[in-house]
Amino acid sequence: MAAFDPSLTTSNIAVGRGEPLVVLEHVDKHYGELHVLNDISTVVNRGEVVVVIGPSGSGKSTLCRAINRLETIDSGLISIDGDKLPEEGKQLAALRADVGMVFQSFNLFAHKTVLENVTLGPIKVKKMKKAAAEELAMRLLDRVGVANQAKKLPSQLSGGQQQRVAIARSLAMNPKLILMDEPTSALDPEMINEVLDVMVGLADQGMTMIVVTHEMGFARKAADRVIFMADGKVVEEATPAEFFDHPKSDRAKDFLSKILAH
Ligand SMILES: Nc1ncnc2c1ncn2[C@@H]1O[C@H](COP(=O)(O)OP(=O)(O)O)[C@@H](O)[C@H]1O
């Protein structure tokens, strides 16, 4: 697979690298009695790749959804590129366009072709002309290695191919940041690497990424930082080498012993 060429994807990346892009300050959220996000504060800098890891139910997906404003928070502050997350309306639509999201379950439109899935956002949201959107989409599909699938429906593709289409779709919006929530968890084992390779390519190219994953190989290769969550809290934050080789908390040691036992 060809390496990513930044000029083909987004002009936002690598601009002002190292400056804060996503800021969370004392973010709290409850679902009834459940304290699902408990005083979360962290900063993700431009160009940084952060892997979020932790037991099931620890709040990782809720954190992603809060950053993308798919979920409200009770208190605290989340800002992206200096702007506080808007409540609703046009600003919220603009924010969503700035933040790409890749889900475990691909979430492609089943009745649209691969090409249409990728061009939809640029045409509807960015008001791009169809021909230009298709050209962009084909370049991105080529980059993720599925250009020859463009005319097919998602159901005609393998899971790994569908997830690569989902990544191309998020890139087509020229996002400032991509959130990925367990992007390889629904894949058959033999397809995991083809998706991880695309993710590593994006990371190498300077895309800001927050990735929920238990793929330690990806974390070690691509992540600048690992955030370990448990019970709605950030329990540890460290480089991948520090975290995986010298976890500090009993919670992290216990968690790692379980995932390493597989
Ligand atoms: N919409 C919801 N209503 C009530 N509880 C929820 C909702 N979404 C998630 N939860 C609960 O919040 C906790 C954290 O969920 P989630 O963020 O999905 O965790 P993770 O992604 O780390 O597995 C879980 O206990 C889950 O059952």
Ligand SMILES: [Mg+2]
């Ligand atoms: Mg989850």
